[in-house]
Amino acid sequence: MAETPKIELRKVQKRFGPKTVLDSIDLTVEKGHSMVVIGGSGTGKSVMLKCILGLLHPTKGSIKVDGEEVTRISERHREKVLKKFGMLFQGAALFDSLKVWENVAFALIQGENMERGKARDVAMEKLAKVGLSSDVGDLNPSELSGGMQKRVGLARAIAHDPEIVFFDEPTTGLDPIMADVINQLIVDTVQDMGATALSITHDMASARKIADHMSMIYKGNIIWTGTAAEVDTCGNPYVDEFVNGRADGPMQMEVLKALPPAPSAKWQNSPPDLSVRIAALSRPNGRANATAATSGTLLSKRRQGPAQLLLQQPRNSLAAHASSSILCRWMGTRRKRHAISPA
Numbered sequence: 167m168a169e170t171p172k173i174e175l176r177k178v179q180k181r182f183g184p185k186t187v188l189d190s191i192d193l194t195v196e197k198g199h200s201m202v203v204i205g206g207s208g209t210g211k212s213v214m215l216k217c218i219l220g221l222l223h224p225t226k227g228s229i230k231v232d233g234e235e236v237t238r239i240s241e242r243h244r245e246k247v248l249k250k251f252g253m254l255f256q257g258a259a260l261f262d263s264l265k266v267w268e269n270v271a272f273a274l275i276q277g278e279n280m281e282r283g284k285a286r287d288v289a290m291e292k293l294a295k296v297g298l299s300s301d302v303g304d305l306n307p308s309e310l311s312g313g314m315q316k317r318v319g320l321a322r323a324i325a326h327d328p329e330i331v332f333f334d335e336p337t338t339g340l341d342p343i344m345a346d347v348i349n350q351l352i353v354d355t356v357q358d359m360g361a362t363a364l365s366i367t368h369d370m371a372s373a374r375k376i377a378d379h380m381s382m383i384y385k386g387n388i389i390w391t392g393t394a395a396e397v398d399t400c401g402n403p404y405v406d407e408f409v410n411g412r413a414d415g416p417m418q419m420e421v422l423k424a425l426p427p428a429p430s431a432k433w434q435n436s437p438p439d440l441s442v443r444i445a446a447l448s449r450p451n452g453r454a455n456a457t458a459a460t461s462g463t464l465l466s467k468r469r470q471g472p473a474q475l476l477l478q479q480p481r482n483s484l485a486a487h488a489s490s491s492i493l494c495r496w497m498g499t500r501r502k503r504h505a506i507s508p509a
């Protein structure tokens with residue numbers, strides 16, 4: 167007989183007033199697996215985790231942990247279930263008023279009434295596990311770098327040897343090298359403990375490193391699930407767009423379709439090759455290190471003052487965008503849409 171899944175979500179819906187964030191989520195995480203749910207910003211990843219933890223109550227649907235329905239249990243019973251979980255929050259979410267070791271030992275002292283001296287020893291052991299020396303334990307969180315804070319968050323997540331660990335965007339805000347260190351620590355600690363892991367991220371490098379199974383969430387539904395090895399060849403156009411960061415996939419097209427139509431009169435008298443100015447590109451540092459995500463030719467970029475970018479594109483190519491927006495990727499930032507107008 168197949169083993170009971172560690173976590174099972176069926177038709178989970180979460181609405182906030184008229185807004186449906188989770189539509190009908192089906193997700194299964196088997197014991198000992200490392201499942202990573204990928205998906206864009208605002209697609210409902212954190213809300214899904216909060217529903218499993220009981221921090222938010224789903225509007226409809228079923229959530230089972232070890233086969234036990236947890237959507238309709240008493241608060242007292244939930245506390246028991248919560249002991250199975252460790253969680254690394256999206257920000258490290260450390261308590262500023264507590265020393266590092268007290269942060270790590272928080273659940274041991276508050277939840278399990280462990281004596282402080284013993285809890286301190288466990289905290290120091292867990293800090294060592296994530297590569298932090300014992301003198302770090304006596305510092306305040308504000309004295310640590312972002313990467314160190316993430317490590318402390320990880321030590322706290324595993325302090326009580328949980329059966330299930332959740333990782334919410336574990337690499338956000340870290341440089342690629344520190345992100346890789348954290349990813350490796352996650353892999354090692356989860357394997358060491360024999361735990362089940364559920365991570366959510368939009369960082370594909372992190373997903374590839376951590377996952378043995380992956381799912382993709384889009385518009386409040388799980389639209390694909392498979393092994394990590396299948397993610398590049400699954401043939402799902404949404405997954406393909408996300409994994410490869412394409413600017414012309416179905417998700418981007420839906421965004422563009424939702425934009426107001428281009429003022430077509432403006433284009434009628436334009437020459438076959440159209441120059442367009444992407445206006446009002448102000449960046450905090452005023453530099454214009456831009457590359458166009460479209461096939462246009464970059465004509466000029468201003469290096470001082472409000473950034474400005476001129477593109478020349480074949481008329482048809484521009485018309486294909488069917489909107490008054492264009493996609494640009496500014497160095498070090500995400501792709502952005504900008505209004506365009508004839509130069």
Ligand SMILES: Nc1ncnc2c1ncn2[C@@H]1O[C@H](COP(=O)(O)OP(=O)(O)OP(=O)(O)O)[C@@H](O)[C@H]1O
Binds near residue numbers: 206207210256335368
């Ligand atoms: N308590 C809440 N009340 C109302 N709306 C909420 C609440 N929590 C989340 N939302 C909305 O739910 C949507 C999904 O949010 P969520 O935090 O799950 O996104 P996410 O996929 O984790 O994004 P990111 O990758 O940026 O962290 C957002 O539109 C958000 O505004």
Ligand SMILES: [Mg+2]
Binds near residue numbers: 211212213256334335
């Ligand atoms: Mg989130």
